[in-house]
Amino acid sequence: MRALPDPDTSRVVLVGVSRYTELEPLPAVANNLPALARTLTGPASWNLPAGHCTVVAEPDTPRDMLDPVKEAAGATSDTLLVYFAGHGLLDGRGELFFGLPRSVQGHSYTGVTYQALREIITGCAARRLVIILDCCMSGRALGLMGGEDLLADQAEIDGSYLLAAAPENGRALAPPGETYTAFTGALLAVLQHGIPGRPRELDLNAVYHHLRGELTAKGRPTPQKRDRNTAGRLVLARNQAYHPATAPAGQVEDGPDPADCHTPLAFLEALAEMRARTGLTIHAISQRADPPLAPATVSRLLNATTLPTTWKTIGRYLTACGLGPDQLQAWQSAWQRLRAQEPARPGAPGPDAEPPRTRSWRDRLPRRGEGPWRRFFPGCAVSRMPAMWR
Structure with a gap:
């Protein structure tokens, strides 16, 4: 069954970094945070008390980012949601870390390692954990945020739901001139306007499948997800496009x-x-x-x-x-x-196999030298058989 979080015992932490000294700036990220906060504290989504949604904009040090997460984790018994938007980077070992304003590509000590965030999240008593990552690597042209196809695998936590913007081709889009990043913009559209023809409540799985279809149809990067247990049944929004009279x-x-x-x-x-x-x-x-x-x-x-x-x-x-x-x-x-x-089924023709040829009555007649005598003289040459058997 779908589950709606208890607003009184749930917490959200929204982290975003848009200004960088060594990496490309991501101005759209600054717009993501207040829009998400308004939605998650409104009736269209979780209707959280304002004090249960913490916005951390432009954290300068690891503690600036992690202390609010730790505080929220300690106060949560139902659902904890942590969101990060900004540059997602890889160190020399291929480990994921989040870019802070002065972060440098390849040097995890200049940012926040995912392992540090993971330790805080896995140590909390929340029944459900949701991680939303709209992050990627640097070194791309303005408007592109890079990523890795291993992002979701590295960020996976048992018993949680991870929704990641990084696609298989390693890029996530932050279109120049658009108010929000591509992924978060599509997410906000679902939360605020709903999905026509879908149920009254939209769980994480429904939101993910819609985002995947919408972004792919527009030629934009395809999101990923990793989930454990029944986390995908968690309701993220009330479907604003739901019309019971039109439901079949x-x-x-x-x-x-x-x-x-x-x-x-x-x-x-x-x-x-x-x-x-x-x-x-x-x-x-x-x-x-x-x-x-x-x-x-x-x-x-x-x-x-x-x-x-x-x-x-x-x-x-x-x-x-x-x-x-x-x-x-x-x-x-x-x-x-x-x-x-699935393994190939015994006797099943391959995809390129030719259809079997229908045998005519002539094909079914014994050929010269292939009569019933072979059952009695299997090793004998045809030339030595009696003429009446040939």
Whole structure:
């Protein structure tokens, strides 16, 4: 089930560095912080008391950044969210550290190592931990913030949810002339305006999948996520675009997340859970499909032990369960990922195999010298067999 944080026992720390002496400035970061603070303390999101959201702008020393995090961690029993925007750098060993105003690329002692932040976060008593990193490396042209594809892996904490702007190609965008960085701007749009066609409450997984689709469609860097346990069910915002009158009958508002399916069996079980959550029978689901599916087809899908080799039936089934395009894309990506991990099925033709040729009656006739005599004289040459057997 989705979980909404308790405002009285939750804390948020928003850290941003926009001014640098040795690195490119990131002026949009200065706008990110107050906008996020207003949203998280407003009714559209967590409605936190103002004193439970700490803004740390332009921290000059490691303690300037880490002391507020430590204080918030000590006061949190429900949910702790820590956000950082600025330059994310790598030291000589490839370890992640956050750039402070006087930080130098490659020298972690000039910034804040992720390990230092990690020690504080993992030591707190919060039930849920959320880390949002809109950070990257320096040395790029104005408007680009660099990153590494290992960013999310390095920042991962057990039992937490990490949302990172750094994409696989190692860059995160801070477009010149735009009010916010690309990632945080898209995040603010979701929190403030919602997602049409989605449930009343938007959890972290729903927000992530929407951001991924929106930013990729615009040709902007693709976000990453890493999550542990059920952190993805944490509600981040109330969907301002939610209209119950337009929601299709049987719509699943709190279905399983396909990204959490790490085995084919888990994926198939999630498909069955989708139907159970709609409250519809197999026959009703089959009739809702477009075009309709045979009830037996739906039954075979839900009782399968191996992944279907094609997406078509799964897509029609999930559409009948009430999923929208963004949700379908997430399920299809999970199906493709798991299909790629499956070993080749015995006897299954490869993707480039030619279709089998239909044999004619002439092909099925025994060829000269291949009659039944071979069962009795397997080692004999044809030339030595009696003529009547040839």
